[in-house]
Amino acid sequence: MPFTIASQVSFEEDIKKSRFQAIAVPVENEQVVKDFLETHKDLTTTHQCWAWKIGHNVRFNDDGEPSGTAGRPILATIEGNELTNILVLVNRWYGGIKLGTGGLVRAYGGCAGQCLLLAEKIELIEKKKVNFACQFNEWSIFQYELNQQQIEFKQDYTATGVQVEALLQIHQIEPLSLKIQDVTRGREQLKIVEESQND
Incomplete structure (x- = not known):
């Protein structure tokens, strides 16, 4: 049974001086995704990485982080929670300490996961x-x-x-x-x- 989230939630944490902020939001279609990413464009961030899933369609973006270290872990968190019709955006403000690829995967996936724990899951009704x-x-x-x-x-x-x-x-x-x-x-x-x- 597919689930989505009831409303927008966010979570922030600091990892080795970098600040990470995850925002999860329910989305109906690709246009809603585009509009959300457009309105949440933040030039103060170092990276804005995201993943979304609507039905069988998925997309993710590493926004300059090493390939596979940001968007994919965020998507894995979405799928691990059996969610669909959802977009998760994770902003990072770089604090001067490199996290390495394993650290990045844990940071992006972990921050997205903590954010989704705060969300109320609702059954997606066709x-x-x-x-x-x-x-x-x-x-x-x-x-x-x-x-x-x-x-x-x-x-x-x-x-x-x-x-x-x-x-x-x-x-x-x-x-x-x-x-x-x-x-x-x-x-x-x-x-x-x-x-x-x-x-």
Whole structure:
């Protein structure tokens, strides 16, 4: 069962005069990763190394540290904790003492690991994007239903009614589908939007 983390956490430690700061954050897609790394660009750091995993996609970056001593250990920590949809960034401010490759692996992997220990792990629930249409007089029924189940949705008012797009957990699809058929007397169907997987 894949897990992610509930919210952003961070951890700092000093290792042989170098300061290490790990920040772990849940991410939904690659754009969120890019935005996060962009907003957390810190020119005072010596290195900003990171790793992320979303589903089967993984990336990591040593940012100038010797190859395999930073990004890979961070990724190993993510996978060791059975986490996905997560980005871990580890900043290093160099303190003048070289750690050696083994020391770097331990420092980056260890700092990331300590950070993840602070995070609340939550089960990653697969969601499907769906859409359906309804008439204006039916919308209040669906709006109530979606809010009751805390379903994320956005609605678009058209000339003929309301177009709704929502993110549903797997177990919510069938009940909502039946409800739509019931309320619209079979006129409307719930459609699942197939997202193109780009592996």
